[in-house]
Amino acid sequence: MSLIYPEPQAAPQYTLLCVPLELAPIVGGLFASLEPRTAWKTDQDWQKGYRAFVSLQDELMAGCLDKLIAELRAARGVRPEYTATPEADRTIGMYYSLGDLVTSSQNALLTSIFHVLDNGINGTFYANEFESNTAIRNQLADLIAIGNDQKTIQTNMFTDLESIDGKLT
Amino acid sequence: MALVQRTHIIRLRFVDNDGAQSTCEINLAVGTAYATALAFAAAWRPLVEQLSDAVCIASDLLIRWTETNAPASGSASDVQRNGVFIFGAALEMAALHVPSLDLRVLESTGPYAGIRIDQTRPSVQAFAAALANGLNGVQPCDPFAVDLGPLTRAYREQV
Numbered sequence: 001m002s003l004i005y006p007e008p009q010a011a012p013q014y015t016l017l018c019v020p021l022e023l024a025p026i027v028g029g030l031f032a033s034l035e036p037r038t039a040w041k042t043d044q045d046w047q048k049g050y051r052a053f054v055s056l057q058d059e060l061m062a063g064c065l066d067k068l069i070a071e072l073r074a075a076r077g078v079r080p081e082y083t084a085t086p087e088a089d090r091t092i093g094m095y096y097s098l099g100d101l102v103t104s105s106q107n108a109l110l111t112s113i114f115h116v117l118d119n120g121i122n123g124t125f126y127a128n129e130f131e132s133n134t135a136i137r138n139q140l141a142d143l144i145a146i147g148n149d150q151k152t153i154q155t156n157m158f159t160d161l162e163s164i165d166g167k168l169t
Numbered sequence: 170m171a172l173v174q175r176t177h178i179i180r181l182r183f184v185d186n187d188g189a190q191s192t193c194e195i196n197l198a199v200g201t202a203y204a205t206a207l208a209f210a211a212a213w214r215p216l217v218e219q220l221s222d223a224v225c226i227a228s229d230l231l232i233r234w235t236e237t238n239a240p241a242s243g244s245a246s247d248v249q250r251n252g253v254f255i256f257g258a259a260l261e262m263a264a265l266h267v268p269s270l271d272l273r274v275l276e277s278t279g280p281y282a283g284i285r286i287d288q289t290r291p292s293v294q295a296f297a298a299a300l301a302n303g304l305n306g307v308q309p310c311d312p313f314a315v316d317l318g319p320l321t322r323a324y325r326e327q328v
Contacts, residue, residue, distance in 0.1 A: 021281070021284060022284075024284055024324065025250075025325045025326050025327040028253060028326040028327075029251065029326040029327045032251070032253060032264065032266060032328060035264060037312070038190060041188060046312075047312075047313055050312065051260060051261070054255060054263060054264045057253055057255060057264060057326070058255045058262055058322050060324070061281070061285060063280075066280075
């Protein structure tokens with residue numbers, strides 16, 4: 001029986017197959033049986049088929065599912081009380097859930113909003129986050145102090161006006 | 170142990186309308202020069218074709234050596250147990266199969282123990298380097314004339 005390599009789909013679709021590791025040598029052998037030219041109808045079919053089935057043999061050793069699980073667990077993060085548990089012994093519940101992450105993210109956002117307001121209004125210093133030293137309250141206090149000293153304001157105004165007038169002439 | 174050269178073989182491969190294939194073979198004397206043998210094949214092919222209503226799709230020249238005094242194979246040997254060595258990157262991967270893989274080259278610990286070939290072993294590294302980098306000035310290629318790339322994966326297969 002000679003095989004014709006199927007036309008690829010316009011939008012490639014894939015299926016995930018979990019192969020028990022002990023079966024990998026046998027499944028690999030089945031894939032390898034489609035390497036010879038005699039398995040395919042034409043040279044073009046053969047070349048595509050050869051590449052595809054060697055690639056599948058390669059994937060059998062890729063441990064892709066393990067990597068996927070590891071990536072997901074890394075994204076979720078292990079709960080502090082289970083950090084000492086060996087990774088191989090950890091169960092699903094030892095990692096943060098999606099709900100935990102959403103709540104944590106919302107809390108972080110609210111905390112950040114509070115910090116920016118606190119820094120801007122009160123001048124509270126948040127290292128490596130919000131470090132402005134021009135707090136609105138301090139500036140208001142300065143203005144009020146100046147306002148209480150009309151003479152200073154007037155003196156300063158005359159000085160400034162004379163300076164401007166001098167530059168214009 | 171001695172490798173003795175055998176007759177060259179010219180093999181013509183024919184395919185019928187069902188896609189089934191068969192071959193016609195002729196032997197040439199050991200001393201026949203390769204260029205002479207190839208010229209013979211080119212001239213012989215049409216003579217066979219005119220006697221067949223199948224289509225000749227391939228012509229092979231086989232240069233052969235045979236072991237005349239082979240020692241007994243080890244008790245653990247099994248040619249259905251292959252080592253598959255995969256070379257090259259995505260879209261240009263090529264596989265090479267070694268019959269009756271020596272089980273001592275397999276990893277002995279970890280999840281792939283007994284399945285994956287230990288690529289740190291000197292024998293594996295020497296084998297892989299010869300194919301990936303060339304041997305005696307010759308760079309091997311895959312069936313589609315693409316040079317073999319570095320060894321990416323190697324493991325045991327059962328056929």
